Amino acid sequence: MSQETLAEFVEVAATKFGVPGVAVGVWADGREMYACHGVTSVDNPQPVDQDTLFVLGSVTKPFTATALMRLVAQGRVDLDAPVRRYVPELVLPDERAAAEITVLQLLNHTAGLDWRMGVETGEGDDALAAYVAKMADLELIAPPGSRASYSQVGYDLAGRIIEKVTGLTYEQAIASLLFEPLGLSHSSFATNDVMTRRFAVGHNLGEDGTLAVARQWKDSRANNPGGGAVSSVVDQLRWARFHLGDGRADDGARMLPTEVLERMKAPTVELRGSTLGDAFGICWFLRDVDGVRTIGHGGSANGQFAELLIVPERNFAVVALSNSGPDGGLAVNQAVVRWALEHYLGVVDQDPEPLPFDDARAREVAGRYENDMMTLEIATDGTGLTVECGIKPEIRAATDTELPPDLPPADLGLLPGEADEYIVTSGGLKGQRGFFARDESGAITGADLAGRLFTRVCR
Known part of the structure; x- marks a missing residue:
């Protein structure tokens, strides 16, 4: 497959x-290929390059998980x-849980911690320490080790472990443990570093249907371990090649024992009805696609999306980075990854077909x-199901920061089987999967969407 194609x-x-x-990188047949298109910003356009x-x-x-594994x-x-x-x-409201949560449970999302915390702790070197102190008010969604639920909070806490063990800030530690020895010269957390280079800004659809620049460029510093890195498609492909290798950097320096690197790719907990995959490894989403095991991770920021997928048994990787909200950025990244799997490997990734509408189940x-x-x-409405996903009004009211817009209603279809699984079939979340949770009496108590638990509050 040529670079031109x-x-x-x-x-x-x-x-x-x-x-x-959008910037795309592919590692196949022992060579790198890149394809970049468009501009960094609709307001101040510069060509996107690799x-x-x-x-x-x-x-x-x-990055956080691999640094901890080092x-x-x-x-x-x-x-x-x-x-x-x-x-x-x-400190957590549940003292027993606070004493029991393990490091591994943070890395495979089984600590029982909620998805995020809406707190501001500043941009100083104490941001993570202050964030962890705020966890004293965070109610758990499940006992530690009892279920998998994707958690930004867990990874931010893992970042604090890195700080405490190394005596460095999280950002300094990641640079020392990973960026510098792996030659990831276009990866950083610091805005002052990024602003001296070419960088993409996020875009979201306005009420008039046109794209506007997202004014919050990246998340707060306390969220760096879970979502604050900035990188290029070249660095991401180099990063993927490291995880395809034997634990050595390009210069031959031993970064991780091979068995430790491989342990990260092994299942630690199974997932049910999740877009994220069939299981979590140590951080990695593990998913069988058309009979082939893949590992990967996706990411979203305010008007930006990232996707990294690795196929270890085929020595293959694809990276897609885009600067638009879910109607555009998520969709184009998914299209690129699926196209690359099919055209380079002959692997076809298809969404499951939902069942015909059932009014009783819908209600x-x-x-x-x-x-x-x-x-x-x-x-x-008696003819179909819809799902509308949005940020709580009180969260918006509590911050001066521009947050991503709520998503309009999208179609939702129930999937075959007895597992109460579903799939979103239109809109910005098209292809996202989840399931409904029940209590011992069989009543619906929650909805899991893309690995995140939402508790039912009313019918």
Whole structure:
């Protein structure tokens, strides 16, 4: 597959989905290929190239997990140890849980922590420490180890472990443990560093349907471990090649024992009805696609999306970075990844087909669901199901920061089987999967969407 063919597809896909800029990298047959299209900003346009910096969002999490695994390999951290061994000041409303949560449970999202915390702790070196102190008010969504639920909070706490063990700020530690030895010269957390280079800004659709620049460029410093890295498509492909290798950097320096690197790719907890995959490894989303095992991670920021997918058994990786909200950025990234899998590997990734509409089942699941930051409104008009996802009004009211817009209602379909699974079939969340949770009596108590738990609050 030629680089020209890749570039042609990226241009067509970016145009179709109305994305201002996109950068794509593919590692296949032992060589790198890149395709970039569009501009960094609709207000101040510069051509996107392979060194353009994008906000990675949650694609940052593999950096945090890999850095911790380096500390594990050095004997400085024990995965099975309680987090309090390294962060003794950790306080939660549930004292028993605070004492029991382990490092591994943070890395595979089984600590019982909610998705996010809507708190501001500034941009100083104490941001993570202050964030952890705020966890004293964070109610758990489940007992530690009892279920998987994707958690930004857990990764931010993991970042605090890195600070405590190394004696460095999280950002300094990641630079020392990963960026510098791996030659990731276009990866950073610092706005002052990024602003001296070419970087993409996010875009969201305004009420008039036109794209506008997102004024919050990246998340707060306390969220750096879970979603604050900025990187280029070249660095992300180099990062993918490291995880395809034997634990050595390009210069031959041993970064991780091979068995530790491979352990990150092994299942630690199964997932049910999740877009994220079939299981969590140590951070990685593990998913079988057309009979082939993949590992990867996705990420979102304010008007930016990132996708990294690796196929270890085929020595293959694809990276897609885009600067538009979910109607464009998420859609174009998913289209690129699926196209690359099919055209380079012959692997076809298809969404499951939903069942015909069932009014009784639709009325059973319709209702309002919430987590700490967001709401899901699932509704039926007697002919179909819709889902509307948005940030809580009180969260918007509590900050002066521009937050991403709420998503308009999208179609939702129930999937075959007895697992209460569903799939979003239109709109910005098209292709996202989840399931409904029930209590012992069989009543619907929650909705899981893309690995995040929303508790039912009313019908």
